[in-house]
Structures are given as structure tokens and as C-alpha cells.
Amino acid sequence: MKICVLVKEVPDAAVEKRMDPNTKRLDRSGEKNLNPFDTHAIEAAMQIKEGGAVDVDEIVAVTMGPESAVRALHKAVSLGADRSVHLTDPSLENSDVVATGYALAQVLKQESPDLVLLGQQSDDGECYTIGAVVADNLGMPSLTQVIKMDVESGALRCERQAEYGYDTVEVQMPAVISVGDAINEPRYPSLKAIMGAKKKQLDTKTAADAQIESGKVGSDGSKTQVLAINPPPEKQAGEIIEDEDTDETVQRIVAWLEERKLLA
Ligand SMILES: Cc1cc2nc3c(=O)[nH]c(=O)nc-3n(C[C@H](O)[C@H](O)[C@H](O)COP(=O)(O)OP(=O)(O)OC[C@H]3O[C@@H](n4cnc5c(N)ncnc54)[C@H](O)[C@@H]3O)c2cc1C
Structure with a gap:
């Protein structure tokens, strides 16, 4: 079985999110890191490999991004991926969600994974x-918010977190699964793994290598247009109840919640 894990380089959590007023896009400059949510996907792949229920031949980390994104791939490899693929090409810049998903799928087609x-x-x-x-x-089935996953003879039995509780769903592989951050506690890379990550196979692909049609990516291939950006409303000061009578305090809190229709 082959598992591909999609990973993305993002601005470090410590960097304040800023929008570029000229491009109306996120300003992605500054310190960057592997998207923390992707460490859960790598850990999920590692747990399938180490679980022994199926033989996992390899785990491949895949990213689309500028040159600097290799660092996210190195981190993914230090966390357990066997090798990585970097899709990078100036024509991919300014791709929106549909264009990004198409480009990543083109790379995945060449990898033929059983599980993404x-x-x-x-x-x-x-x-x-x-x-x-x-x-x-x-053309694969897809599940989101998966917080438990068992591989059973060519199929995956998953629990997905929903607003009303949990769904238990079985899907045939190959499949695309996006994991919730409650699925596991990602491991820390060992020093040896960090040192060895740069020596693992890393394939760099251009848009042409991945047979990406130029009209489907970049600004021209993106149908989304950001027309305006607005800052979120300022947070209002909270209400502090300075009251020593427990019953009255509870009543005031319940009244506050009811007023906002927050109680079922
Ligand atoms: C008009 C427009 C132009 C844009 N231009 C750019 C741009 O130039 N550069 C840019 O970075 N973004 C750009 N974006 C944003 C870009 O569309 C999103 O970053 C991208 O589509 C992924 O969405 P997301 O990051 O919110 O992914 P989500 O759907 O929130 O991410 C889910 C998961 O998808 C995977 N994933 C997401 N992106 C990648 C990736 N690139 N490689 C591998 N795995 C990935 C990760 O596992 C991640 O955890 C643009 C958006 C618009 C609307």
C-alpha cells in the first residue's frame, strides 16, 4: 500500500496574519513552517504503517509551493515520510483552491496512491x-474531519466528527481522507531524523512534468476573484460578573446565554 500525504508550508503561527491590500491576498512573507494540521496526517500515515494491519510500502509527502516549501517537505520526512515530491513552477503562482486542487491531483495521478x-x-x-x-x-471518495481510521482489506472504516456527534463510514480505497486534529498526537522528530531528512529522495516537478494544463492554474486559471477585504469587527469587552452569591451568578450567566440563544 502506498500513502501520499499532502503538506503545505505556511507562515509560522507566531507571525501575525496580514492581508496585502494591493493583491488582496494573504501576505505570506516572514518565518514559515510546516502547516501544523498536516503533522496529524503524517502521524496517521505512520500509525497505519506501524500498526501492521496492512503493509505500507512507502509514505510520500507532496507539496505545491515556492522554492522555500522544501523545508516543509524536510520536516514531513523527519516525521516519517520516506520521500517527497515538490511541485513548483512560476505558472502555479496565484492559483485559487480549484486550481491548487487540480494541480495537486495531477501529481498524485503520477504517484497512484492507495490513500491520500x-x-x-x-x-x-x-x-x-x-x-x-x-x-x-x-474520481476518489473523500471524507473530512476523520478522527479514527482503521484499514480493513482494501477499505477504510472511519469515524468522522460531525456537529451532532460521530459518523462511522466505510470507504473503498483508493480514497482521499482529511483528518481532524483530534485524530492523534503527532510525534516529535528525532535529531537523527532531522539530520537525515535532507538525504531522502526529493523529486522536484514543474507544471509540465505533472502534465498540468496552463489554462487551469495561476491567475488566468483561477475563477475566484477577491473583490474586497475587510478587517474583522473589533472584539467587544467581555462582561465580568463580580458576585459572590453562586445562585445569582448562575442565573445571570444562564440569562446571558439565553438572551443570545446559546442554550438548547
Ligand atoms: C484568487 C486567489 C489567489 C490565490 N493565490 C495564492 C498564491 O499565490 N499562493 C498561495 O499559497 N495561495 C494562494 N491562494 C490561496 C490558495 O488558493 C489556497 O492556499 C489553496 O487553495 C489551499 O487552500 P487552503 O490553504 O485554505 O487549504 P485547505 O483546504 O484549508 O487545506 C487543507 C489541506 O490541504 C493540503 N494543502 C493545501 N494546500 C496545499 C498545497 N499547496 N500543497 C500541498 N498540500 C496542500 C494540506 O494538507 C492542508 O492541511 C489564492 C486564493 C485565491 C482565492
Whole structure:
């Protein structure tokens, strides 16, 4: 079995999110890191490999991004991926979600994985949608918010977190699964793994290598247009109840919640 894990380089969590008023896009400059949500996908792949229920031949980390994105691949390899693929090409710049998902799917087609894993969201774009777009392009079933996954003879039995509780769903492989961050506790890379990551196979692909049609990526291939950006409303100061009578305090809190229709 072969598992591909999609990983993305994002601005480090410590960097304040800023929008570029000229391009109306996220300013992605500054310190960068592997998207923390993707470490859960790598860990899920490692647990399948180490679980022994199926033989995992290899785990391949795949990214689309500028030159600097190799660092995210090195981190993915230090966390357990066997090798990595970097799709990078100036023509891919300014791709929106549909274009990004199409481009990643083109690389995945060349890898023919049995399972594609990805994080629930990127820490920068937070679209939560790449999994569905990739699956659509590959013609594979897709599940989101998976927080438990067992491999059973060519199929996956998954639990997915829903607003009302949990769904238990079985899908045939090959499949595209985006994992929720409650699925596991990602491991830390060992010093040896960090040192060895740069020596592992890394294939760099251009858009032409991945047979990506130029009209489907980049600004021209992106149908989304950001028309305006607005800062979020300022947070209002909270209400502090300074009250020593427990009953009255509870009543005031319940009244506050009811007023906002927050109690079922
Ligand atoms: C008009 C427009 C132009 C844009 N231009 C750019 C641009 O130039 N550069 C840019 O970075 N973004 C750009 N974006 C944002 C870009 O579309 C999103 O970053 C991208 O589609 C992924 O969405 P997301 O990051 O919110 O992914 P989500 O759907 O939130 O991410 C889910 C998971 O998908 C995987 N994933 C997401 N992106 C990648 C990737 N690139 N490689 C591998 N795995 C991935 C990760 O596993 C991640 O956890 C643009 C958006 C618009 C609307």
C-alpha cells in the first residue's frame, strides 16, 4: 500500500496574519513552517504503517509551493515520510483552491496512491476544501474531519466528527481522507531524523512534468476573484460578573446565554 500525504508550508503561527491590500491576498512573507494540521496526517500515515494491519510500502509527502516549501517537505520526512515530491513552477503562482486542487491531483495521478491523507485545514488559507477538490479530480471518495481510521482489506472504516456527534463510514480505497486534529498526537522528530531528512529522495516537478494544463492554474486559471477585504469587527469587552452569591451568578450567566440563544 502506498500513502501520499499532502503538506503545505505556511507562515509560522507566531507571525501575525496580514492581508496585502494591493493583491488582496494573504501576505505570506516572514518565518514559515510546516502547516501544523498536516503533522496529524503524517502521524496517521505512520500509525497505519506501524500498526501492521496492512503493509505500507512507502509514505510520500507532496507539496505545491515556492522554492522555500522544501523545508516543509524536510520536516514531513523527519516525521516519517520516506520521500517527497515538490511541485513548483512560476505558472502555479496565484492559483485559487480549484486550481491548487487540480494541480495537486495531477501529481498524485503520477504517484497512484492507495490513500491520500491531508490536514483538515491550512493554517493560512483555512479553506478546508482542498481534500474535496483533489478527490473530485481523482474520481476518489473523500471524507473530512476523520478522527479514527482503521484499514480493513482494501477499505477504510472511519469515524468522522460531525456537529451532532460521530459518523462511522466505510470507504473503498483508493480514497482521499482529511483528518481532524483530534485524530492523534503527532510525534516529535528525532535529531537523527532531522539530520537525515535532507538525504531522502526529493523529486522536484514543474507544471509540465505533472502534465498540468496552463489554462487551469495561476491567475488566468483561477475563477475566484477577491473583490474586497475587510478587517474583522473589533472584539467587544467581555462582561465580568463580580458576585459572590453562586445562585445569582448562575442565573445571570444562564440569562446571558439565553438572551443570545446559546442554550438548547
Ligand atoms: C484568487 C486567489 C489567489 C490565490 N493565490 C495564492 C498564491 O499565490 N499562493 C498561495 O499559497 N495561495 C494562494 N491562494 C490561496 C490558495 O488558493 C489556497 O492556499 C489553496 O487553495 C489551499 O487552500 P487552503 O490553504 O485554505 O487549504 P485547505 O483546504 O484549508 O487545506 C487543507 C489541506 O490541504 C493540503 N494543502 C493545501 N494546500 C496545499 C498545497 N499547496 N500543497 C500541498 N498540500 C496542500 C494540506 O494538507 C492542508 O492541511 C489564492 C486564493 C485565491 C482565492
